[in-house]
Amino acid sequence: MLDVVNLTHTYGSGPEAHRALGGIDLSVPEGQLVCVVGPSGCGKSTLLRSIAGLVRPTGGEVRVKGRPVTATPDDLAVVFQDYSRSLFPWMSVRDNVALPLRRRGLDRAARRTAAAEALAAVGLESAAAKYPWQLSGGMQQRVAIARALAYRPSLLLMDEPFGSVDAQTREDLEDLVLAVRGHHRMTIVLITHDIDESVYVGDRVVVLTRAPAVVAADLRVDLPGPRDQIGTRELPAFVHLRSEVSRLVRGRPEFSMTPSQIDKE
Amino acid sequence: MTVANGGRLRGLALRLWTVPVVVAVWEAAARAAESVYFPPPSAILARLRELWFSGPPARLFLSDAALADFLPSLGRMFGGWALACLGGIALGVAIGRSKTLAGYVDPLIEFGRAIPPPTLIPLFVVLFKADARMQVATIVYGVVWPVLVNSVDGARYVDRLHIETARVFGLSRAERLTRVILPAAAPKIFAGLRLSLSLALILMVVAELAGSATSGIGYELLYTQQNFDLPGMWGTIALLGVLGFLLNSSFLVVERRTLSWHRRAGRTK
Amino acid sequence: MILSRVARGAAGVAVLLVAAEVAGRTGLLDTQIMPLASTVLAGAAGLAADSEFLHDVSATVEVWAEGLLLATLLAVPAGVLLGSLPRAETALRPVIEFLRPIPSVALIPLVALIAAADGTMKVTVIVYAACWPVLVNTMYGLHDVDPVAKDTMRVFGFGRLAVLLRVTLPSAAPFVLTGVRLAASVALVVAISAELLAGGEGGIGVYIVRAGSGYRIDLMLAATVWAGLIGLVVNALLVRAERGLFRWHAARAGVTQ
Numbered sequence: 001m002l003d004v005v006n007l008t009h010t011y012g013s014g015p016e017a018h019r020a021l022g023g024i025d026l027s028v029p030e031g032q033l034v035c036v037v038g039p040s041g042c043g044k045s046t047l048l049r050s051i052a053g054l055v056r057p058t059g060g061e062v063r064v065k066g067r068p069v070t071a072t073p074d075d076l077a078v079v080f081q082d083y084s085r086s087l088f089p090w091m092s093v094r095d096n097v098a099l100p101l102r103r104r105g106l107d108r109a110a111r112r113t114a115a116a117e118a119l120a121a122v123g124l125e126s127a128a129a130k131y132p133w134q135l136s137g138g139m140q141q142r143v144a145i146a147r148a149l150a151y152r153p154s155l156l157l158m159d160e161p162f163g164s165v166d167a168q169t170r171e172d173l174e175d176l177v178l179a180v181r182g183h184h185r186m187t188i189v190l191i192t193h194d195i196d197e198s199v200y201v202g203d204r205v206v207v208l209t210r211a212p213a214v215v216a217a218d219l220r221v222d223l224p225g226p227r228d229q230i231g232t233r234e235l236p237a238f239v240h241l242r243s244e245v246s247r248l249v250r251g252r253p254e255f256s257m258t259p260s261q262i263d264k265e
Numbered sequence: 266m267t268v269a270n271g272g273r274l275r276g277l278a279l280r281l282w283t284v285p286v287v288v289a290v291w292e293a294a295a296r297a298a299e300s301v302y303f304p305p306p307s308a309i310l311a312r313l314r315e316l317w318f319s320g321p322p323a324r325l326f327l328s329d330a331a332l333a334d335f336l337p338s339l340g341r342m343f344g345g346w347a348l349a350c351l352g353g354i355a356l357g358v359a360i361g362r363s364k365t366l367a368g369y370v371d372p373l374i375e376f377g378r379a380i381p382p383p384t385l386i387p388l389f390v391v392l393f394k395a396d397a398r399m400q401v402a403t404i405v406y407g408v409v410w411p412v413l414v415n416s417v418d419g420a421r422y423v424d425r426l427h428i429e430t431a432r433v434f435g436l437s438r439a440e441r442l443t444r445v446i447l448p449a450a451a452p453k454i455f456a457g458l459r460l461s462l463s464l465a466l467i468l469m470v471v472a473e474l475a476g477s478a479t480s481g482i483g484y485e486l487l488y489t490q491q492n493f494d495l496p497g498m499w500g501t502i503a504l505l506g507v508l509g510f511l512l513n514s515s516f517l518v519v520e521r522r523t524l525s526w527h528r529r530a531g532r533t534k
Numbered sequence: 535m536i537l538s539r540v541a542r543g544a545a546g547v548a549v550l551l552v553a554a555e556v557a558g559r560t561g562l563l564d565t566q567i568m569p570l571a572s573t574v575l576a577g578a579a580g581l582a583a584d585s586e587f588l589h590d591v592s593a594t595v596e597v598w599a600e601g602l603l604l605a606t607l608l609a610v611p612a613g614v615l616l617g618s619l620p621r622a623e624t625a626l627r628p629v630i631e632f633l634r635p636i637p638s639v640a641l642i643p644l645v646a647l648i649a650a651a652d653g654t655m656k657v658t659v660i661v662y663a664a665c666w667p668v669l670v671n672t673m674y675g676l677h678d679v680d681p682v683a684k685d686t687m688r689v690f691g692f693g694r695l696a697v698l699l700r701v702t703l704p705s706a707a708p709f710v711l712t713g714v715r716l717a718a719s720v721a722l723v724v725a726i727s728a729e730l731l732a733g734g735e736g737g738i739g740v741y742i743v744r745a746g747s748g749y750r751i752d753l754m755l756a757a758t759v760w761a762g763l764i765g766l767v768v769n770a771l772l773v774r775a776e777r778g779l780f781r782w783h784a785a786r787a788g789v790t791q
């Protein structure tokens with residue numbers, strides 16, 4: 001479904017140049033949910049934007065369904081990290097969710113129904129007629145998720161999609177993504193900095209290093225499904241995986257020498 | 266309901282009390298001065314009625330002369346304004362969205378808008394023989410710049426993430442234009458449209474004064490001048506002021522409606 | 535980057551000029567009606583050494599500058615007064631709102647009858663037209679002053695006048711200058727309109743009317759080129775003054791109407 005081959009990207013040039021991606025290799029089969037974790041500023045968003053065809057990488061290649069990405073691929077949806085700026089303030093919440101569905105060849109009534117369903121799924125059925133700027137940050141984020149889910153893309157990219165919601169809603173949204181993925185066989189790349197979350201929702205967790213980012217580790221998550229917010233998180237395998245990812249994200253102990261961290265390990 | 270209305274009326278009275286006071290002082294001063302050049306407001310009003318507002322009530326009191334003067338003037342003004350708006354928005358959005366195009370035409374725009382529009386009237390007179398085309402050409406040339414410049418600005422600074430969202434969700438070029446770029450640029454564009462509407466009134470008058478028009482409000486102004494009809498001149502000027510006020514206020518109403526999302530979004534953030 | 539922008543701009547101008555020239559030479563445009571671009575440019579160059587035209591330019595610039603100066607001298611104190619006396623402002627606002635939309639050019643025939651001298655007529659109309667942007671922007675600037683800065687001064691025991699001089703006026707100054715810049719281009723439009731409509735001893739408008747009656751379209755266009763250049767220079771100077779004087783004023787905002 002998705003192949004990333006030796007992807008490099010450098011912002012700017014000359015002395016100002018910043019090398020964000022240092023050669024990333026990643027291959028995602030259809031229907032898989034991959035979580036990408038890594039330290040802040042390492043280049044996760046840059047990777048996602050390259051996959052979406054919004055950044056023209058300075059080296060390497062991205063292929064979606066075997067075709068090299070030069071412009072934005074068809075049948076793709078993105079939940080941007082900056083979700084509030086990606087909603088259109090001149091449209092109601094319902095219209096924001098329904099707008100992309102025109103591509104799906106739905107008529108007006110069908111678009112409205114699909115938008116209403118998606119909004120209900122994220123618990124916002126009562127906000128449909130409101131405007132994005134009348135909602136809280138967390139609500140806006142859920143609108144952005146509803147828009148992406150309603151579109152039913154075959155490839156869904158999410159950049160820290162649950163960052164602004166409370167813990168309870170966050171768990172509900174995690175389960176929602178899992179359910180929708182199961183129903184519609186989407187391939188999902190989900191960026192997060194919550195390590196628990198990456199292990200809980202992912203089939204696989206890819207850990208990136210600091211910039212210039214390369215893949216530090218690529219772990220299979222072998223937890224029995226269906227997942228359950230309480231039960232799954234208590235499994236010894238879950239706890240073990242979480243600690244492993246945590247160690248990898250922090251870097252090897254000999255590189256991060258603060259005593260408190262060594263103590264914990 | 267009635268309480269609210271009463272409150273509003275009182276508010277209006279509190280805001281507007283100076284208007285009758287100023288008019289009364291003017292009346293008294295003009296009567297005392299007895300100058301032919303400064304007729305009292307009552308004389309101006311009477312002349313205004315005689316000139317234009319002696320028609321039947323069913324026609325809003327507009328007389329035949331009023332229809333013969335107002336309709337051509339306003340027709341040319343709105344015609345020129347509408348042409349300039351369409352052209353200015355289309356061209357402006359194209360320039361705003363293309364850096365390359367902007368590079369080529371920026372100096373031309375800067376120069377074109379720096380030319381005071383009346384400068385071109387004698388040229389248009391020679392080219393178009395002082396008929397309605399010359400007046401419309403003057404108005405179009407004069408009012409297109411605020412629309413153009415504001416549309417360029419509005420279209421250029423559309424939030425990049427808005428455009429990227431539209432691309433990612435596969436919106437077609439036409440949808441991107443009508444659903445994303447135009448609404449995002451609308452606040453700027455409307456500012457340009459409003460500015461150009463008041464400019465259009467000014468240029469309508471200049472063009473009629475300069476082009477020896479045979480009808481219209483500007484023509485009436487010249488006619489009263491030649492006949493030394495000072496109340497008529499003052500009245501015509503007052504009428505133009507009222508017209509400008511009405512144009513601006515009605516445009517503001519439309520703008521508030523269309524851009525309500527923008528105003529309210531600004532207030533909550 | 536900058537070089538390529540300049541190159542593109544120059545290319546745009548060149549393409550337009552060459553297209554006009556070619557259209558004229560191939561007979562696509564009747565040169566009787568639309569003279570060749572080269573003829574117009576040569577005419578414009580010739581005007582730079584034409585003492586008659588220079589006299590006309592200086593006449594226009596003179597009434598323009600006089601009107602703009604007078605309007606500023608009138609409107610800034612009036613704006614400061616109204617801006618610092620809220621009651622006076624509420625009382626006079628409707629009067630202002632009724633006077634402002636009167637198209638200043640409509641006053642030209644009336645003032646031409648009343649004023650004896652031609653120069654007085656032009657300056658009067660220019661002052662009328664130019665004072666509104668200055669007045670409105672001054673009032674706006676006075677409202678925009680940071681109340682914390684004012685309170686700080688008051689807390690230290692400064693009187694109203696001191697607050698006005700040390701806080702209010704300096705922070706309103708950028709808005710005033712924006713108003714003056716807008717007024718400058720309005721004043722130029724009105725000056726030329728007055729020359730077209732009422733003639734007079736000299737002025738760019740007078741020159742163009744004269745050239746038109748002699749059917750010298752090339753000279754009309756050449757003079758128009760100069761009018762545009764003057765407009766450009768005036769605007770560039772005022773924009774530069776704004777930037778240079780008020781670098782600290784990050785948002786050089788203002789009201790355009």
Ligand SMILES: Nc1ncnc2c1ncn2[C@@H]1O[C@H](COP(=O)(O)OP(=O)(O)OP(=O)(O)O)[C@@H](O)[C@H]1O
Binds near residue numbers: 012043044045193
């Ligand atoms: N448009 C840009 N121009 C220049 N540098 C950029 C640009 N966008 C990102 N960068 C730099 O590239 C690096 C990676 O940015 P990126 O947004 O991909 O990080 P991230 O991993 O998503 O971080 P976070 O977890 O904070 O979202 C950062 O150091 C950032 O400063």
Ligand SMILES: [Mg+2]
Binds near residue numbers: 046081
């Ligand atoms: Mg990021």
